[in-house]
Amino acid sequence: MRCLCSCFVLFFLNFFMPKFEMFPFLQPLSRELYNFDPELFLLPSFRKAISENTKESFRRIISEPFPGVLVFQMFQPDFIQKLIVEVENIGKWVHETNFPIRRPYHMSKYGVAFVDFGLDIMLQQLMEEFLFPICKVFFPEECGAMFDSHHGYYIENGEDRDPPLGYHLDDSEITLNVCVRKQFEGGEISFIGTRCLRHKRTDVKPEEVFHYCHSPGQAILHRGRHRHGPRANTPSCSRANMILCCRNSLFREMEKYEKDFPEWCNECAHEKKEKESQSLDAKRKGMIRIATGGKA
Numbered sequence: 392m393r394c395l396c397s398c399f400v401l402f403f404l405n406f407f408m409p410k411f412e413m414f415p416f417l418q419p420l421s422r423e424l425y426n427f428d429p430e431l432f433l434l435p436s437f438r439k440a441i442s443e444n445t446k447e448s449f450r451r452i453i454s455e456p457f458p459g460v461l462v463f464q465m466f467q468p469d470f471i472q473k474l475i476v477e478v479e480n481i482g483k484w485v486h487e488t489n490f491p492i493r494r495p496y497h498m499s500k501y502g503v504a505f506v507d508f509g510l511d512i513m514l515q516q517l518m519e520e521f522l523f524p525i526c527k528v529f530f531p532e533e534c535g536a537m538f539d540s541h542h543g544y545y546i547e548n549g550e551d552r553d554p555p556l557g558y559h560l561d562d563s564e565i566t567l568n569v570c571v572r573k574q575f576e577g578g579e580i581s582f583i584g585t586r587c588l589r590h591k592r593t594d595v596k597p598e599e600v601f602h603y604c605h606s607p608g609q610a611i612l613h614r615g616r617h618r619h620g621p622r623a624n625t626p627s628c629s630r631a632n633m634i635l636c637c638r639n640s641l642f643r644e645m646e647k648y649e650k651d652f653p654e655w656c657n658e659c660a661h662e663k664k665e666k667e668s669q670s671l672d673a674k675r676k677g678m679i680r681i682a683t684g685g686k687a
């Protein structure tokens with residue numbers, strides 16, 4: 392019964408209270424985190440590249456160690472430190488009050504969904520003004536004219552935290568994954584091929600495998616449809632990540648009616664090549680038959 396009452400309270404707060412006042416007894420430690428201030432949050436080199444807004448300026452700060460995996464530094468160290476302390480404060484409050492907050496995904500017991508605590512406001516601005524220009528250049532098909540929704544959360548993996556998710560696709564067109572804290576070696580992310588929904592469970596080809604060692608402060612930007620997860624056979628380490636799933640509902644809608652093979656799906660690209668080579672083969676055989684008077 393208590394659980395039902397708490398759920399009702401959460402439902403009520405969610406729909407009828409301004410985000411800042413959803414948890415009136417939770418005192419934010421760093422109020423500046425709740426209003427986006429690019430100078431306070433972002434590195435000058437990152438802001439400069441975005442303001443120039445050219446492929447060359449992005450290339451100056453972004454490396455692409457594997458196709459479709461962009462790596463860069465974007466946040467001021469102080470922002471990351473404040474975020475860690477803020478989320479720890481939220482976690483402590485949740486633990487002490489036993490308040491049933493929503494978790495970022497169904498298997499998570501420790502993650503914090505930013506939307507419930509007002510921290511998503513800064514993420515929205517970050518997505519629109521700073522990530523979208525990069526995505527427009529590197530992932531034009533997925534981001535289209537705009538991202539129209541997002542889901543931001545903080546997740547901790549480790550011995551007494553959530554176990555890492557296995558290989559998965561994200562519920563996003565583009566995902567920003569920022570390593571905010573990491574202890575001990577290991578815990579590499581493996582990327583194992585980009586897939587459309589139809590092909591999400593197909594086998595991995597050796598040339599699609601890419602392992603990346605994510606270090607604190609680093610941001611990775613990749614397609615939500617780029618399958619990824621913790622590298623198999625390596626000890627999992629203790630780490631915390633901030634995830635921002637950027638969504639474009641038009642891309643999703645169009646995908647339902649897509650008859651062609653999307654080029655970004657490795658399996659579709661492979662099928663398309665196979666079909667083209669089969670049809671060329673058939674044409675070649677037909678021509679040989681005509682040339683030899685039907686004897687081939």
Ligand SMILES: [Zn+2]
Pocket residue numbers: 586587588589590653656657658659660
């Ligand atoms: Zn496909």
